[in-house]
Amino acid sequence: MSNIPKIVILGAGYGGILTALKLQKQLNYNEADVTLVNKHDYHYITTHLHMPAAGTDNPENARVNISKLIDEFKIDFVKSTVVQIRTQDKKVILEDGTLSYDYLVIGLGGEPETFGIPGLAEHAMSIRSINSVRLIREHVEYQFARYKREPHRTDYLTFVVGGAGFTGIEFVGELADRIPQLCRAFDVDRSLVKLYNIEAAPSALPGFDPELVQYGMDVLTKKGVIFRIGTAIKECSPDGVIVGDGEEIRSKTVIWTGGIRGSRLIEEAGFETMRGRVKVDDYLRAPSHENIYIIGDNSLMFNEEGRPYPPTAQIAMQQGVTCAHNLVAAIRSQPLKTFAFSNKGTVASLGKGEGIGVAFGKKYMGRKAAWLKKMIDLRYLFIIGGIPLVLRKGKFF
Amino acid sequence: MSNIPKIVILGAGYGGILTALKLQKQLNYNEADVTLVNKHDYHYITTHLHMPAAGTDNPENARVNISKLIDEFKIDFVKSTVVQIRTQDKKVILEDGTLSYDYLVIGLGGEPETFGIPGLAEHAMSIRSINSVRLIREHVEYQFARYKREPHRTDYLTFVVGGAGFTGIEFVGELADRIPQLCRAFDVDRSLVKLYNIEAAPSALPGFDPELVQYGMDVLTKKGVIFRIGTAIKECSPDGVIVGDGEEIRSKTVIWTGGIRGSRLIEEAGFETMRGRVKVDDYLRAPSHENIYIIGDNSLMFNEEGRPYPPTAQIAMQQGVTCAHNLVAAIRSQPLKTFAFSNKGTVASLGKGEGIGVAFGKKYMGRKAAWLKKMIDLRYLFIIGGIPLVLRKGKFF
Known part of the structure; x- marks a missing residue:
C-alpha cells in the first residue's frame, strides 16, 4: 500500500478546475494522488451561460471537456455525482462508489436560493x-x-x-x-x-x-x-x-x-453553514478541519468592512490558486499562504x-x-x- | 359599376395557387376580377412539411410569399380567414370583411381526421x-x-x-x-x-x-x-x-x-359532404352550383373502379389547371373541359x-x-x- 497522500477535489467549476490545474503543475511525481470528481465530463463557463440560455450562442461554446484541460496521467478524473461527504471517515460517497481522502477540496458550486x-x-x-x-x-x-x-x-x-x-x-x-x-x-x-x-x-x-x-x-x-x-x-x-x-x-x-446559496451536501455533512456556505479560515480551510478546503460558492469570506464577498468566478479562481498552493505546502510541511482577494x-x-x-x-x-x-x-x-x-x-x- | 365577372379563390394551397397562376396567364385585360384569399401571406409546400417538422430543414424552405408568385396588378390578394360561405347571397364572409363573387373556387384544404x-x-x-x-x-x-x-x-x-x-x-x-x-x-x-x-x-x-x-x-x-x-x-x-x-x-x-378530412366551412355552407369533401361533377363544380368549383382536399372524385382518389398535391395541381381553364371558358361561354386525373x-x-x-x-x-x-x-x-x-x-x- 502506498502512503502517498490522497487529494480529492469535488467539483470542476472555476475553483475546482483551477485547483486541479495548479496542483498538476506544482506537484512532483508521486508526491500526491489527485482525483477530480465532477457530475459531468465537462467544465462549464458559468459567466457565459446567459448567452446559450437566451439562444444567442451555442452551449458548446460554454463548455470544455475536462479531458482537454487536465493531464490524466497526473490527475484521475471520476465522472460521478457526490451523494455524501463523511468527514469522520475521510470518505466521499459517490452515486456509484466511494473515495477516501487525506485532503479534500469542496468546490461543488451553488444552488438557486x-x-x-x-x-x-x-x-x-x-x-x-x-x-x-x-x-x-x-x-x-x-x-x-x-x-x-x-x-x-x-x-x-x-x-x-x-x-x-x-x-x-x-x-x-x-x-x-x-x-x-x-x-x-x-x-x-x-x-x-x-x-x-x-x-x-x-x-x-x-x-x-x-x-x-x-x-x-x-x-x-x-x-x-x-x-x-x-x-x-x-x-x-x-x-x-x-x-x-x-x-x-x-x-x-x-x-x-x-439568489445563490451553497450546497445542501455541505449542510448535510455537518459543517456550520450560512445558506449552505461555510465561513473558511484565512487559508481557505473549514473550521476544525485542517485537511478540508472549501472554495467558490461553497465558501464564505468577509471583506475588511465585514461584508461577505459575492460569489463570483473571479474569487473562485483566485481561491483555487491559493488552495492548490496550500495543499502542496501542507504536504511538504511548509507554511500556508493566507488568501487575499484582489478585485x-x-x-x-x-x-x-x-x-x-x-x-x-x-x-x-x-x-x-x-x-x-x-x-x-x-x-x-x-x-x-x-x-x-x-x-x-x-x-x- | 363594372359588370366584369368576379372570381374569388379561397385558399392558396396547391389547387388555389395553380388556379390563380393559370387565370393570371389566360385571362385577358379586364376580362375578370380575380381575388385570392388566404389565411397567411405565404403559400406552403405541404409535401415538404415533414422535413421542418422533424427539424431536418428550415421551415423557410417550405413556404413562398404569395406576392412573389402572383402578379398583384392582375390578381388581388387578400390575407384573411374565411368565416362563412353564403352561396345564396354569393358572398364570402371574412373575419374582417366580405367579398361578393360571381364564380367561387374553394380550395381551403383539409383538416386532420x-x-x-x-x-x-x-x-x-x-x-x-x-x-x-x-x-x-x-x-x-x-x-x-x-x-x-x-x-x-x-x-x-x-x-x-x-x-x-x-x-x-x-x-x-x-x-x-x-x-x-x-x-x-x-x-x-x-x-x-x-x-x-x-x-x-x-x-x-x-x-x-x-x-x-x-x-x-x-x-x-x-x-x-x-x-x-x-x-x-x-x-x-x-x-x-x-x-x-x-x-x-x-x-x-x-x-x-x-387521416385528412375536408373543411368544416364547406359542411356549414350547406353542401352535401362526405367527411367535409364535396363530390364534384366532371368539370369540378359543386352539385347544383354551376358557379362554384371545389378542388384539392375539399373535393371528392372517384376513379374508374369507384374508389375515391386520395387527396394529394398532384391531383390538386391538376385540378387547379382544369379549374382555371373552365372558369375562363365559362366567362367566354365556351365549352368546359372534363377533368381526368393523370397519375x-x-x-x-x-x-x-x-x-x-x-x-x-x-x-x-x-x-x-x-x-x-x-x-x-x-x-x-x-x-x-x-x-x-x-x-x-x-x-x-
Whole structure:
C-alpha cells in the first residue's frame, strides 16, 4: 500500500478546475494522488451561460471537456455525482462508489436560493448548468411556436426574469437581442412580446456604480426590457408571478436569477453553514478541519468592512490558486499562504456591443465595456486551456 | 359599376395557387376580377412539411410569399380567414370583411381526421401548416431539454407517430435522421429514445406496392423506427397512447398523420359532404352550383373502379389547371373541359438518401427514389415560381 497522500477535489467549476490545474503543475511525481470528481465530463463557463440560455450562442461554446484541460496521467478524473461527504471517515460517497481522502477540496458550486418565495423552486427555471440553459432556450422557443397555434394566448409571449443582479441583467440583455430574431423566425409581432426584469432591491445591480446602473437600464429599456425595481415576487405559479403591489404578470416562463446559496451536501455533512456556505479560515480551510478546503460558492469570506464577498468566478479562481498552493505546502510541511482577494474589476454585458463595468479603477460603458467583457472571457479560456482553447471556444466578434 | 365577372379563390394551397397562376396567364385585360384569399401571406409546400417538422430543414424552405408568385396588378390578394360561405347571397364572409363573387373556387384544404379516437384532437399535434410544424420541431427539441433536467422521465424521449401513410412514413424517416443529431446536441444516450409508428391498417402505406413497402419498412427499422402495424390507437392522453392490444405507450409527443378530412366551412355552407369533401361533377363544380368549383382536399372524385382518389398535391395541381381553364371558358361561354386525373407516379422519401416510389411505370428504391423525390419538388417550384424560385428554395444535395 502506498502512503502517498490522497487529494480529492469535488467539483470542476472555476475553483475546482483551477485547483486541479495548479496542483498538476506544482506537484512532483508521486508526491500526491489527485482525483477530480465532477457530475459531468465537462467544465462549464458559468459567466457565459446567459448567452446559450437566451439562444444567442451555442452551449458548446460554454463548455470544455475536462479531458482537454487536465493531464490524466497526473490527475484521475471520476465522472460521478457526490451523494455524501463523511468527514469522520475521510470518505466521499459517490452515486456509484466511494473515495477516501487525506485532503479534500469542496468546490461543488451553488444552488438557486429562492428565499422561501412560494412556487419559485417548482415553477421557475434557473441559469446554472449546460442542461438548465438548454432547457431555457428550448422553453422560450417553444412558447413562440405554441403562441402561433393559440394566438389568444399572449401570456406565452411574456417572459419574466426575477433578479436584476449580474446574471439577471446579462440574461435580459441577451434575451432582448434574441426576441426580434424569434419574432422573425416565428412570424410574431414584436409588440406582443413582453420581457420583465423584476428586482426586490431598490436598485438594479445593487452595490454597483449608480451612473453605470442608470446607463445599463437605459440601454436595456431601449431594447424593450420592462423593469420592476424595488418590487418583490410574492408568488410564482404555472401561470406566472404575483409581485409586490399585487400585480399579476401572466407568463409561462419565469427565470429566477435572484439568489445563490451553497450546497445542501455541505449542510448535510455537518459543517456550520450560512445558506449552505461555510465561513473558511484565512487559508481557505473549514473550521476544525485542517485537511478540508472549501472554495467558490461553497465558501464564505468577509471583506475588511465585514461584508461577505459575492460569489463570483473571479474569487473562485483566485481561491483555487491559493488552495492548490496550500495543499502542496501542507504536504511538504511548509507554511500556508493566507488568501487575499484582489478585485480586478467587474464588467457586465448588456447584449451585443453593449456593457458596463469598472476595471483598473475606471468606469466603462458601451462598446468598450463589451470589448472588455470579451477580453475577460478570452483570458479565462487562456488560463485554463492556453491558446488552443482560446482559438476553439473564444468569441472574437 | 363594372359588370366584369368576379372570381374569388379561397385558399392558396396547391389547387388555389395553380388556379390563380393559370387565370393570371389566360385571362385577358379586364376580362375578370380575380381575388385570392388566404389565411397567411405565404403559400406552403405541404409535401415538404415533414422535413421542418422533424427539424431536418428550415421551415423557410417550405413556404413562398404569395406576392412573389402572383402578379398583384392582375390578381388581388387578400390575407384573411374565411368565416362563412353564403352561396345564396354569393358572398364570402371574412373575419374582417366580405367579398361578393360571381364564380367561387374553394380550395381551403383539409383538416386532420381523428375518427373519433378519444383525446387525439386535444393531445396530438399534426403536420398541416408552417405554424404546426414549427410547434412539432420545438416540442421535440424541448423534450430532450426537459429530459436532461428530469432524467427519470424517459417518457419525454418517446415519440409516437400515428399513421403510416405517406405523411407518417416520410415524417418518421426524417425524425429518425434527426434523433442522433438531437442526442449529440443534448448529450442523450440514443438507446433511450423510442420512435413508434403506429398504423391501424394491416400494412404501412396501404395500397402501395408491397415490395416497396417492405423495403421502406426495412430502411426505417434499421434507422430505429419501431413499427406497430395493424394496431389502432384506442386513446390519446397527455401521458401517451393506448393501442389495440391494451399496450400503453407513455409519451409527451404524439403526432397524428392518420387521416385528412375536408373543411368544416364547406359542411356549414350547406353542401352535401362526405367527411367535409364535396363530390364534384366532371368539370369540378359543386352539385347544383354551376358557379362554384371545389378542388384539392375539399373535393371528392372517384376513379374508374369507384374508389375515391386520395387527396394529394398532384391531383390538386391538376385540378387547379382544369379549374382555371373552365372558369375562363365559362366567362367566354365556351365549352368546359372534363377533368381526368393523370397519375404521374408517387415517391416517398425515407430520410436522407433513401426513398421508394413508382413512376413512369417502374419501381424505384434507395438513392434513385430519393433523387426522384427531389426532382418532383424542384419541378413544383419551377411550375409555381420558375427558375428564380427553384434557385431560392430548392434543395439540391
